[in-house]
Amino acid sequence: MIHVSSVFKRLFGASWSAYLWAMQPHELLCPRPEGLYCPPGGFFIDPVRPVDRALVTHGHSDHARSGHRAVLATRETLDIMALRYGEDFAGTTEAAVLGRTMRIGDAAVTFHPAGHVLGSAQILVEWNGMRIVASGDYKRQPDPTCVPFEPVPCDVFITEATFALPVFRHPDASHEIAALLRSVRQFPERTHLVGAYALGKAQRVIRLLRDAGYDAPIFIHGALSKLCDYYRSQGIDLGRLEPATVESGGSKDGFAGGLVVGPPSAFADRWARRFADPVACFASGWMRIRQRARQRGVELPLIVSDHADWDELTATIRDTGASEIWVTHGREEALVRWCELGGIPAKPLHLVGYEDEGD
Ligand SMILES: [Zn+2]
DSSP: OOOHHHHHHHHHGGGHHHHHHHOOGGGTOEEETTEEEETTTTEEESOSSOOSEEEOSOSSTTTOOSOEEEEEEEHHHHHHHHHHHOTTSEEEEEEEOTTOEEEETTEEEEEEEOSSSTTOEEEEEEETTEEEEEOOSOOOSOOTTSOOOOOOOOSEEEEEETTOSTTOOOOOHHHHHHHHHHHHHHOTTSOEEEEOOTTTHHHHHHHHHHHTTOOSOEEEOGGGHHHHHHHHHTTOOOOOEEEOOHHHHSSGGGGTTOEEEEOGGGGGSGGGGGSSSOEEEEESGGGGSHHHHHHTTOSEEEOOOSSOOHHHHHHHHHHHTOSEEEEEEEOHHHHHHHHHHTTOOEEEOOOOOOOOTTO
16 A cells, blocks of 8 residues: 555655645544544554554553454553453554564554553654654552653653642652551551552552561452462562452451452452451542542542652653643543643543543
């Protein structure tokens, strides 16, 4: 297939530079019902419907779906997709190495770390000198379970907006973990149940507990075991983990004074009733909103987020040096307004299907 750019080159010859000048970013990446599409490369980024060629930023289920013909993602993201969907989650797979540029069609593509969960990446797409970064989900706070975010200079930066309101300012996660451990010491007869999403948050909370000096066994819900095992296989030491079953605890009181980590959904069902006088904790950026914590019956809210807060979002936009910002999945309006007030053109992308699995 002859690409439109080569036709233009032949038609305009010396006017080629004029064509480049007139080039618009949406010719390189544009929203489609399936997801963000790259016409020069013929691929989608994080498509929500099955496509021929998908580039996937990270393993959360709203970004990484099964059923694509070909998937390009980091080795860790491919492994996580196989764990969650089975080995046959895609027709073919290819592992992207961070920092290594690959050519796809007429576009060049480079994965860079996003600091969100193990294997998470931003995707730099280049074509005719134009650079657009699709950052997926990201954060800037240190996280001992994944490679830190790296600002990538670009013309257009596509940013998430999960916590894009000035009210969202995440404290240092280690402060929240210290509060959890204070509560454990204060109530030795009670079981602390920590709700944390299965991919990323749970392993980060466990690792932070270890960094804070907590070396007792941590009990985990069965839904976390495969991913915790995978993190350990990648060299992330989570210390001693035991299944949170009555057998392993001995009796209901066997968990008293202990820490149990499970997916937030598990705490609403019968599973949670096996623990002695539980203290319900929830590790999430949403815990900044006290009303949300109360509605969920959370006694000890822990503001631990794998998404950038307001300050991280605005700092990152500046760090990329981008001259245009596209905002997606979350509270787009406030961030678009902030960009415009600072003289940076910005627009919401209105991509659908991203539900924030990880926070
Ligand atoms: Zn995510």
